[in-house]
Amino acid sequence: MAKTEHRMTIHDSGWQFSTLPALVARAAEVYGNDPAIEDGGTKLSFVEFDQLRRKIAKAFMASGIEKGDRVMIWSPNTWKWFAAAMGLVSAGGVLIPTSTRFKGSEVHDLASRSGARMLLSCGEFLGKYYPEMLSPETRGLLKEIVVFDGAKETETPWDEFIARGETISDEALAEREASIGPDDMCDMLFTSGTTGYPKGVMYRHLQCLRTIDAWATRVGVQRGDRLLVIPPFFHAFGYRSGAIVSIMRGATLIPHLTYDADEILKRVENEKISVIPGPPTIFHGMLQHPELEKFDRSSLRLGVTGGAVVPSTLIRRMRETLGFEGVVNGYGLTECGGYGTMCSADDPDDVIANTAGKPFPDTEVRIMDADGNLLPDGEAGEVVIRGYLTMNGYFNDPEGTAKTIDKNGWLHTGDIGYFDENGNLRIEDRVKDLYICGGFNCYPAEIERLMSAHPAVGQIAVIGIPDERMGEVGKAYVVLRPGTSATAEELIGWARENIANYKVPRYVEFMDALPTSVQGKVQKDVLRAMNK
Template sequence: MTDILPAIPTIPRLLEQSARRYANSVAIEDGDLKLSYADLHLVAKIAARALMALGVEQGERVAIWAPNLHEWIVSALGIHLAGGVLVPINTRLKGAEAADILARSGVRVLISIGDFLGVHYPDMLAEHAIPSLEHVVVLRSARAGQTSWQSFMTLAEGVPEAMQQQRSAAVAAESPSDLLFTSGTTGRPKGVVTAHGQNLAAFAAWSDIVRLQAGDRYLIVNPFFHAFGYKAGWLAALIRGATILPHQQFDAQAVLRRIATDHVSFLPGSPTLYLSLLAHPQLGEFDLSSLRIAVTGAANVAPELVQRMRQELGFESVFTAYGLTECCGLATVCRPEDDVQTIATTCGRPLPGVELRCVDGDGNSVAAGTPGEVLIRGFNVMQGYFDDEAATREAVDRDGWLHTGDVGIVDERGNLRITDRLKDMFIAGGFNCYPAEIENLISSHPAVAQVAVVGVPDERLGEVGKAYVVLRTGASLSSESFIDWCREHMANYKVPRAVAFVAALPLNASGKVMKQALREVAAR
């Protein structure tokens, strides 16, 4: 890593360095707009000064709730240049879910999309109390009385550039760079705090391994609110001098068209993304000759899929990786020399400087090839959960090992294969779904007495949720109306795709729902 890039301690330093190194290269193409690296640096500094004009202080949290747009990146870099902490909000969340994160993180400034997916996003917060929130900046389709992106940027005129430079210079490698909320087994999202230096070190190494390079045209379909789209996405592109091509929503035909017209060379995504492209009836009509590198993860990949990605989509190399939000989103990755079987059946080896081991129920390391809980230790482990010391101590032990809750096997060559989960989490189309959180949301339905959600196999999405519901006495509810209600009250990927109404849930002697029994029923 150090042979190619010098150590970069902070994102402000990274942007400054990349603006010099790749000054005239295109950093972002978003529709008709093209921003060079030099111009991106300039506009990000304006955004930083505008945030400072709103009173944003060093270390203050600022949220972004928007799809993949060039303004998202400019806003995030502005937050970092102002010494702030980025809080990305999932665009699939409903008002109550987003308001909870905003309130708990004490956000005063929210940068939000206006109209998206048939909804005006600021309206979704209108009925929810967020005591700290003072300013909402609307990126596009601002309404009368709202602060538009354009008017927000003019606020920079009131802040001298020297003040912004001082603020950026005060950011250190250990300064928190972001606060990403990830759900836990308690059913309530937890905020993961990571720092500038560890994120940059992780994704400089990742970029080396997967051969992301200057001049690559990187179509980022993975959402910016997720570590895959943010850190392995535009942040890695800025490290390498690649061109960022933001994409707002996945649609197979639209992505195929963009590959052909925008000459996309670098395309990470979940296995579902590639399966959808391969299944498209007009696949052969698109010129995919520009494709070079694919990076995937979040689920095991069939060897046949890797072969088809190479043969039918034309990728030179396919990489698989593993990580979780609590370790900057990255822990292991396959290497260029790995064979198809290794790429498809493992998540590769740890990053340089990262340790990995699997342990039994007593915390003892297990032999190679033996299943155990996956533990990670290294520079990439989070600083902790926001305002939750107890949860932090539970996740990261005294010796610095992060307990992932995933069950895996490490082979003789050090490659990791994820085999199961200690927790009940399932992954739908690349999104982590936590049954306890979904169950908490469903429990507010007036007809529901009890509910348990489990992940079940799905050909297209990998896994989807199935709900087992005990109705209140005298209540009636159809499957269709139940699922429609869920779609109104939670992000789409969390919505159970099937429901079974049962007289009672299977419980163990201590009164806990036996999820494995439900999985076995679902598998019949």
């Protein structure tokens, strides 16, 4: 089959590429000996990183990985994770990032449904040797298990894996890379599975690069930035908006293992971090630190958030309290590569605080009603997306794909929103999070935004719970700001004075911390389960 001849031009460099291996190779030429990755004692320039991903690509080829073969990586954020990923796609393999929260049975399900041939894993992490969680049945599905550090006799050590690549010539690698086209699949990120079993979102080389470039241009990531990547690499936010964008823009990638506000603030001070991408909970945690003012935060330039409805209070506090020069907010989902709409770095504060910005160039984002009619600006309905950023479907799931992408090519997000008079998207909530109180539609995200204006509210999550008289009523889970106090009665009374009566939560429960996924999103299903 003839390869597609599409090429794309990087916004600020003027160089072209169509695949991930071409990106890394060209980044080495453009950015040279600038620092590409810093991870503890490991420091790699762009030239050194390109040399390393070539060695790893040869190792995959020597291990029998053919173009199109699927390989899982099951590890927290480290330089080896990203180097392995770029080596894999350079050998024509398809990356399957695997959550470190997964247990053995979940990894088995992923391996079985994806048809993965190989697994790369961490060794000891959080007190567990990860490969020991795998059943004999899972091991039987996999050709090999490579362990990054501390491999036991039943697995292949990383260094041994790398060394086997010496049997592959430069010419053989060049031939393999030449066979990889822009429309070939580069990865499958599996959805979180909150609405059923996780689904494998198929994504291709060119659409991945084109989407990341549009995002990086919109938010303003620059050469020389130092990105502390806290969201896990197995999630689109960490992998694309952290790792790949660093290679693309000439920034330094600084992986972070586990979320801890104290450790993050220390790294900001000691490693002169300039950019932090992440969901709102990361910034909430930093703001909640009782000794925030003792840390030097003067290096912070850009805070990039999204992945949830973001209260305007948080945007203001990121600027005024954390000291970010710029803050941008956006909206996206895995089925669109992790993207959708985004504010610009030079948007006014009120736009950044209250909207998810505008669609990317050459993409369509519209609002649709339940009957499939597109709605005018100002009317709320389901957000639908069409364009180069939408997935190529769910792997081996044509029925699920057809339910998500309609016959006209619109991808249905399941999110409620509307466009304001300036063409900026405002997200109201998830369809499934909506609850109906006394006949009125209640959007928890809106209530969370409104109640976040209370001076004692540090973080809040609202759910609907059954009520015999009203059908459903709201319940708010609240984490107080350090040094403040409030009672449930006080918060409810304040809400009655500032919010429409039907939106006022009937109950308030205080927590030390909200339950969150490893991606940093509040787990409302956990909160709902507490009320059954």
